Amino acid sequence: MTGFSIATVSRALKDHPRISQKAKKKIFETAEQVGYQPSMIARGLREKKSYLIGLIIYDLDNHFHAAVTRRIIEDAQLEGYQVIIRSTLDRPEGVAEAIEDMKKSGVDGIIITATRLKEESVKNLIKEKFPVVQVMRRLEDETGVQIVSDGTYGTHMLVNHLLRSGRRKIAMIGGPEGLSTSKGRYDGYFQAMRENDIAINEKLVLKGTAFSYDTGYRLCKKMLRQGLKPDAIVCADDQIAFGVMQALDEAGIFIPEGIALVGFDDCEMSSHPRIQLTSVKYDINQMSLLAVRSILKQIEGCCIDYKLIKLVPQLVVRRTCGYQTV
Amino acid sequence: MTGFSIATVSRALKDHPRISQKAKKKIFETAEQVGYQPSMIARGLREKKSYLIGLIIYDLDNHFHAAVTRRIIEDAQLEGYQVIIRSTLDRPEGVAEAIEDMKKSGVDGIIITATRLKEESVKNLIKEKFPVVQVMRRLEDETGVQIVSDGTYGTHMLVNHLLRSGRRKIAMIGGPEGLSTSKGRYDGYFQAMRENDIAINEKLVLKGTAFSYDTGYRLCKKMLRQGLKPDAIVCADDQIAFGVMQALDEAGIFIPEGIALVGFDDCEMSSHPRIQLTSVKYDINQMSLLAVRSILKQIEGCCIDYKLIKLVPQLVVRRTCGYQTV
């Protein structure tokens, strides 16, 4: 207290219309001196608003997910929101746990980049009109706000490109089951193959257990060990492709001469001259911005534009797909 | 209310000693049914505790920082704490802003991996006995809890290794000024050179503006453009080294035959057969665990073991340093 009542102080700090300029000035000065910090937590209790948003991600060790996470944190930060983060590492119960803890912490909304196709916890959240947006991965049903890349289209482009370069025995090392990203990319592969009347060899379609370097390495090694010899490998993401590249390099198979290789997401390292991975990219900044805007709109406007936004990816042709050599 | 008073419910849920088993049972059952979630924010207001810890990082686009961030989030999560995250991108005001916002949000403690040598905001935090731990980067003064890698020792090892391999004109592409990590690595370089009576060519010591791919690429190009021809380049981190590698590759300079190259941090991609970057690694898991334990001890025990822990890095020799070819 600086002579004024506690209410006046609150009004001054919140820029209330009915407040005298001198009072306001004096209060601001003293606040500065004392180093007064309004407690968001008390304000939250009162206003039922915490200025916190929850962000549930898959894994920061994945470069692409890390990049998306960074953008979302930055964008939210610019809007005056703090971000509470949880990573699930795709543990079955991960998302549900994270949601529960975040609700306890009183977040105003939740952005999820770790959704699985069947995720009851997310469905419930949407059902009870809790602000939530799915980014990258989405639920099976077109429910809630979903901002994703068109993985089917992207993979379709990649496979078509390989086919045009004369490849026929195209293998796929995909992502874990139960994810919209994995599914979309498998779909794109099958679709492109079918459209071009290429018989699909089931043995050449491998399911990964994670979007990771290690997955790519192990599955590629396994494929080679089984004596399978595709002339191209499509990977569900760049990190898997890096691992595949290691396995091929170690096996003495030249890329792209022996086997062509393509990824998905277009990470920073993919353009490195020693890697030169053909991939597919889309606008992370836009994705993040749309996500943050949507969550704020839901939080503040209480209105939900139920919608599915598919960002169109763009083919980035580099050496590994062998285009230049054909 | 389930027949019992609000106080009894509170006691039941908190496992109070003086409570009848039947009451407890009944309350738990009804809580389950209603899907009751205790509001951390109300509890926080009352107990002056939020079960939130703040994490201030530099940039998730840096693979190493992303990896450390991941571990810290996981470890905190396991201890029942939620993590509020902010990235500063090394903006001058970044840390101070982040600290202010986090205090407003009522975090119980703050872990910082983005500290600069002179960071008044962090010093103040420590002075007022707010729980805080510095990870990776630290303040100039040995104040507060500091858990870092011994960058001087690590770089010393790297440079010594290059010298033993016969290199003499060793360049350094370092990190931004004002960071303990940058400083430690410069120190290690100078120390090793001096100990071996190698004259230091100031032109071969370049200061980066960030720990990034781009920095390495630009500075290396600049160095080559100036007609400088070192026989080895020491980089302040692996990501810088990746950029340097791109510049050298583009310039048609063989690594390590023409110029040897070493990094720091040992990222996943550094072991890739096409990269094979010699680097220095240390235990991220341990670093994270120590950080989380320390912050919890400070929060819960209210006691601070003021201390500086330097994790000893380990040399990882690969192709780029040219050891095998000597």
Add this chain to the structure above:
DNA sequence: CTGAAAGCGCTAACAC
């Protein structure tokens, strides 16, 4: 063992 009541820091409705 359980209930009533105070209070954490803040905001908003209502007086003055």
Add this chain to the structure above:
DNA sequence: GTGTTAGCGCTTTCAG
């Protein structure tokens, strides 16, 4: 314009 007051959801004395 400013002060008073109630109450957000919870924990915790203090009585019973």
